Amino acid sequence: DGGITQSPKYLFRKEGQNVTLSCEQNLNHDAMYWYRQDPGQGLRLIYYSQIVNDFQKGDIAEGYSVSREKKESFPLTVTSAQKNPTAFYLCASSVPSRENGYTFGSGTRLTVV
Amino acid sequence: QQQVKQSPQSLIVQKGGISIINCAYENTAFDYFPWYQQFPGKGPALLIAIRPDVSEKKEGRFTISFNKSAKQFSLHIMDSQPGDSATYFCAASSMEYGNKLVFGAGTILRVKS
Numbered sequence: 001d002g003g004i005t006q007s008p009k010y011l012f013r014k015e016g017q018n019v020t021l022s023c024e025q026n027l028n029h030d031a032m033y034w035y036r037q038d039p040g041q042g043l044r045l046i047y048y049s050q051i052v053n054d055f056q057k058g059d060i061a062e063g064y065s066v067s068r069e070k071k072e073s074f075p076l077t078v079t080s081a082q083k084n085p086t087a088f089y090l091c092a093s094s095v096p097s098r099e100n101g102y103t104f105g106s107g108t109r110l111t112v113v
Numbered sequence: 114q115q116q117v118k119q120s121p122q123s124l125i126v127q128k129g130g131i132s133i134i135n136c137a138y139e140n141t142a143f144d145y146f147p148w149y150q151q152f153p154g155k156g157p158a159l160l161i162a163i164r165p166d167v168s169e170k171k172e173g174r175f176t177i178s179f180n181k182s183a184k185q186f187s188l189h190i191m192d193s194q195p196g197d198s199a200t201y202f203c204a205a206s207s208m209e210y211g212n213k214l215v216f217g218a219g220t221i222l223r224v225k226s
Contacts, residue, residue: 033213040218040219041218042119042218042219043157043214044216048213059115090157092156098145098147098206098212099162101147101149101159101162102159102214104157106155106156
């Protein structure tokens with residue numbers, strides 16, 4: 001079955017540490033996205049990539065970094081510069097046609113301890 | 114300008130009743146308005162979408178009403194069922210901004226049996 005796999009599902013990090021969240025898709029989608037979900041704030045765009053080896057900042061990119069070396073993979077690194085990293089992180093992918101919508105992964109819940 | 118405002122934040126409806134969620138936007142460049150449904154611990158999934166050239170779109174028990182002049186759109190869930198209990202997000206995008214989705218804050222719907 002095609003889809004998006006995010007791992008791990010739960011992640012605990014100590015303050016001051018960097019952590020990388022994995023996102024892999026086998027849908028052959030060109031575009032991939034990272035969103036952060038906080039209660040009452042909806043989904044906020046962190047980074048997006050419309051093609052391999054290219055990515056752009058979203059609305060809340062500070063303290064995060066990404067890479068897009070392969071079409072299938074779009075890992076997100078939460079750095080120690082992110083002031084409030086505890087959140088639910090969602091990865092998504094899409095084709096150019098908007099009618100198909102975004103396909104989301106099941107998310108990674110990151111907790112800073 | 115890039116915001117989508119969603120209300121209410123939470124909603125409780127009796128089984129068989131009508132659930133109504135409203136969204137408003139400012140950016141007239143938006144030309145695609147999807148709704149996503151999210152169950153706990155899962156990523157959102159596309160539910161239904163509308164373009165501004167139509168005033169209403171219906172798919173089963175789900176209907177989007179769109180008012181272009183008022184820059185508002187709403188989701189109606191007819192004959193609401195306990196299985197509809199989820200978080201609902203409205204969203205908007207425009208080709209002018211690379212088709213990236215801007216999400217509302219979300220509405221937590223609970224259907225009481």
